[in-house]
Amino acid sequence: MTRDPDATGPDATDPGGTGTGPAGGGANLAVLRGHNAALVLDLLRTAGPDGISRLELADRTGLTPQAVSKITARLRAEGLADGAGRRASTGGKPRTVLRLVPGAARAVGVHLDRDGATVVLTDLAGTPLAVRRRSLDLTAGPGPVLAAVAAEVRALPSAGPARMLGAGVAMPGPLDHRRGVPGRVTGAPVWAGEPVRDALAARIGLPVTLDKDTNAAALGLALRPGAPRSFAYVHLGTGLGAGLVLGGVPLRGARTGAGELGHQTVQLDGPPCACGARGCLEVLCLAAVARGDLPGAARLLGTGAANLVRLLDADRILLGGRVVRGAPDVLAAGVRAVLAGLGLPVPVETVTAPHAVATGAAHLVLAPFFGLDGTAGGATLGPVGGPVGGE
Amino acid sequence: MTRDPDATGPDATDPGGTGTGPAGGGANLAVLRGHNAALVLDLLRTAGPDGISRLELADRTGLTPQAVSKITARLRAEGLADGAGRRASTGGKPRTVLRLVPGAARAVGVHLDRDGATVVLTDLAGTPLAVRRRSLDLTAGPGPVLAAVAAEVRALPSAGPARMLGAGVAMPGPLDHRRGVPGRVTGAPVWAGEPVRDALAARIGLPVTLDKDTNAAALGLALRPGAPRSFAYVHLGTGLGAGLVLGGVPLRGARTGAGELGHQTVQLDGPPCACGARGCLEVLCLAAVARGDLPGAARLLGTGAANLVRLLDADRILLGGRVVRGAPDVLAAGVRAVLAGLGLPVPVETVTAPHAVATGAAHLVLAPFFGLDGTAGGATLGPVGGPVGGE
DNA sequence: TGCACTTGGGCAACAGCGTTGCTTAAGTGC
DNA sequence: GCACTTAAGCAACGCTGTTGCCCAAGTGCA
Structure with missing residues (x-):
């Protein structure tokens, strides 16, 4: 890799030498600069x-004003920032x-759904252009679809x-985020094991x-200004799933398997599910939707x-997906009622933005630019010392 | 604060100037050094x-061998490390x-239980001395107990x-880990709002x-050599709770409320619980234990x-607590059977160490020494660049 | 036994980070 | 018009990990 002495963005160099092997955690000056930038x-x-x-930047970061200057x-020289009065x-x-x-800079977000693809071009702030x-x-498989x-x-x-930063692709799970390979997608098992990331790249x-x-x-919701540090995005469409953001970073788990809200058992002796369990939330919820019982689905x-909320101490619940977009008020009210009845004062919002998933996919590319990889669970180098610094 | 030019430990200085305000994230050379140390x-x-x-250290950290030297x-000069052949x-x-x-260095761990206190002295490695x-x-309240x-x-x-690093105190929740103040502890509400951390300090x-x-x-289990990156510690004693470790760091949530496994609804029309919900896992599980149905409790x-496992993509399940210590094999086998029946190949282990909680409490003090605060969700400064560095 | 070779590790010089001390810029208020 | 306050930049500095080089300490073959 060539080294550009003029580049100062967070991606300017190859800090830590991630060329081969695990190469975890060690920080040098390039990492330091990239982190602060x-x-x-x-x-x-x-x-x-x-x-x-x-000065506000200095206060928020803990850096000295001179360092911020x-x-x-450097950011202004790179064209990433400028003055505004x-x-x-x-x-x-x-x-x-x-x-x-x-x-x-710009990024592309791709949302691969069961019956179509949405492609969005965004700027560096994530605003769709x-x-x-x-x-x-989708069942046609990777060749024609890609x-x-x-x-x-x-x-x-x-x-x-x-500058074009890259493309983020969002599709139904399960898949391996690290390797960029889908698993056995429900209804479209052709994709299993296909190197989608590399093929599209x-x-x-x-x-x-x-x-x-x-x-x-x-992720797209987590990067909105004013977003809570920890929340759960509950998606009710053709299936039921969740995206969990903890501490500002999406939780993926080692096998990108986190967020399987649909197969949480909520009725021990409930109807059987294809996953092998009984009383899965998805089965119950989709059944309520199918029979037109939206309040019942909302209660579930x-x-x-x-x-x-209880398991993760989430700050907020965001509801999205096709069913929610169809009747946002009914579902939000039902969820709010259940939470209020249990004394859990957690705000509930609905996501009605038309292309939330595609825009969020673009954020997969944008997030690392702002130090929000999330790959390894948070890129924040907190002040060291903790409770020991009492001397 | 005085500045000791000879100190090189991770807690040597006050990096980032955390004196007042939020002061988040900004990293200077002191932070860099502390991080790598x-x-x-x-x-x-x-x-x-x-x-x-x-050389192995250099390989694992990504630092150059000279930097590791x-x-x-510095660590050897501080007495924290030495040669071994x-x-x-x-x-x-x-x-x-x-x-x-x-x-x-040494640390103290205190386990405050409903009927007693266990105090353990450990060395820097967390081994009980x-x-x-x-x-x-416990209901006597903070004065006499502390x-x-x-x-x-x-x-x-x-x-x-x-060197004595400090003391970690573990007690039943709810409580505020950041402020060091208990909430309304079940059965001992006297503790609510008492500044336990500062009073004991x-x-x-x-x-x-x-x-x-x-x-x-x-936390204590997460710091054992060979521990998985993500696991759930399920504790079945007088109550049912869980400690969630995601990416090597305990998940606490903003209000230290994470891990409330006991009040997960698993039976929509189940028996009522004091929390206001029906069919809470704790109620069902404790009822099974009370009637001597340990296999039933294990299934729950x-x-x-x-x-x-499905929600968090956990790598392992660890079972502990008084009931588990009493019949580890029955409970582990029951849990394994359920997981295997669902096609979830997750190892299940039991924690039978006598003072796991007290030792873990000592780790609350030790962990920051090794860069494992967990307060803000991970102190790892990962290699910056992410998918953008493809130039 | 002696020599070439391989691998580990330290010394010294270096580039680059944020910090410090000071100066200059650009306003307000009496 | 002057004193004062606040913002921002210049220059020197301390300290970080890095680089280039040399020495230490083994193995293996002649």
């Missing part, structure tokens, strides 16, 4: 168009406001001077990240949500 | 008495083996030249960390474990 970028992103001042100078003076020189330049939708049959997806990606408006000439649809949606969803 | 210390700890060579030299030569100069010096047990009534605990701590063998003159008993036990536990 990503931290500042994340604060700029969260601040949105309003921007944020250097140096870091932001001044704040009102408080008796002295007014603060200069800094802002993320959303147009500095263009959306394309194409009907296709060819169609690649065509849609190429049909997106060209990036121009903006070769087709479109961009880095590709693969993840479950629920994880992608949860509420029980599942209560289990999540 | 903690990383190396953790590898030394995991290697145990066999030790580990410099500098870091280990040489490995067999592979054709050249044989590798020098380094080892953690367990006697370099002395154990004291005292019967007392006085008794302080007396037991003082009665422990003196540390001698070893003042009494014994040591830094104190407070956590739930299940979290402490899970297995259902709860299966829910955990």
Whole structure:
């Protein structure tokens, strides 16, 4: 790998030498710089168009103002940040406001559903710039589907001077996020073991990240400004699943298997499920939906949500998916009622954004830029010392 | 705070200036050094008495051998590490083996149970050196109980030249781990709102960390050599709870409320529970234990474990607590049978160590030394770049 | 026994990080 | 118009891991 001495972004170098083997955890100066740059970028992103001042950045990061000045100078030189006027003076020189330049880079998000593909182009802030939708049959397998997806990606408006970071792909699980390989997808077992990530990367000439649809949606929601640190995104569509965000990072587990809310047993002697258990939440919930009993489905969803809140101490429940988009108020009210009845004061919201999964897929590519990999469970280097520093 | 130029431990300075406010995330050279030192210390700890060579440390951390030499030299100067012979030569100069010096520091672990307190003194590796047990009534409240605990701590063998790091306290939840304050403990509501951490710290003159008993036990298990990255510790005693370890770090949640396995609904129309719900796992499981139906309790536990495995993608299930210690084989077999029946090939083990919770409580103090705070969800500064570094 | 070779590890110089001390810029308020 | 306050940059600095080089300490073959 060549080394560009002018590059200062979080991805400028190959810190830690991850070329081969495990190579875990060791931090050198390049990692340090990348970490702080990503931290500042994340604060700029969260601040949105309003921007944020250097001193506020220093306060939020714990770095000295001078360090923030140096870091932001590098980011400005890279074109990732720029000034945006001044704040009102408080008796002295007014603060200069800094802002993320959303147009500095772009990303592609792909949502592979059972009956189609949604492809979205976003800027660095994750704002959708263009959306394309194409009907296709997932059971046709990787060959034709990926060819169609690649065509849609190429049909997106060209990036121009903006740097294209890559593409994130979200599809139904199970799959292996690390290797980028799907498992035995329900209803489309052709995909099992196919190297989807690498195959698509070769087709479109961009880095590709693969993840479950629920994880992608949860990641996109986790990166919204003001998002809670820990929440559960409950998705009710053709199936029932959840994306769990704990401490700002999606929980995937070693085999990307986390979030299987649908096969939680909630009725020991309930109806049998294809998974081998009885009384799975998904079976009960889908049955209620099928017979038109949305309040009943909401109550079941509420029980599942209560289990999540109690087990994970989640700050919020977000409801999404086709069924929820169809009747957001009924479902949210039902879930809220169950939680309130148990004395769990957790806010419940519905996600009605049209392309939440596809946008979230784009965030799979954007998140590492802001230090939010999530691959290994959080990239935050907290202040060391803990309770020992009492000397 | 005074600055000691000779100190090189992970807690040597106040990196990032955490004096006031949030001060999150920003990393300076002191943080960098502490991070790498903690990383190396953790590898030394995991290697145990066999030790580990410099080159292996370099390989595992991703640091250069020279950096490892500098870091280990500092650790040796601090008395935290030393040489332990040489490995067999592979054709050249044989590798020098380094080892953690367990006697370099000590910690105290306190397990506050409903009917007594267990106090354990451990070395830096977490090995118990002395154990004291005292019967007392938790409902008597913080005053008398903490006085008794302080007396037991003082009665422990003196540390001698070893540095005393502090004391970890484990007690039934709910409680606030960050502030060190218990909530409304079932059966002993006197403790609600009492500043237990600070009160005990003042009494014994040591830094104190407070956590739930299940979290402490899970932490102790997570720090055992060869422990899986993600597992659930299921504790069945007077109640039913769980300690969740995800990515090597205990999951606590914002309000230290995570792990409430006992109040997971598994039978929608089941018997009512004091928590307001019906069919809570704890109620069903304790009822089975009460009527002597241990296989039945094991099946229920297995259902709860299966829910955990599916929701969190856990690598292993560890069973502990008074009931499990009484009949480990019956319960483990029952849980294994349920998991196997669902096609979940997850190992199930029982924890029969006599003072697992008290030892785990000591690890609350030891863990930050090895970069395993867990307070903010993982202190690992992973290699930055992610999927973007494909240029 | 002696020599070439391989492998481990330390010394010294170095690039680059955030920090510190100081100066300059740019406002407010009397 | 002047003193004061606050923001931001310049320059020197301490300290990090890295690099290049040399020495130490083994094996293996002649």
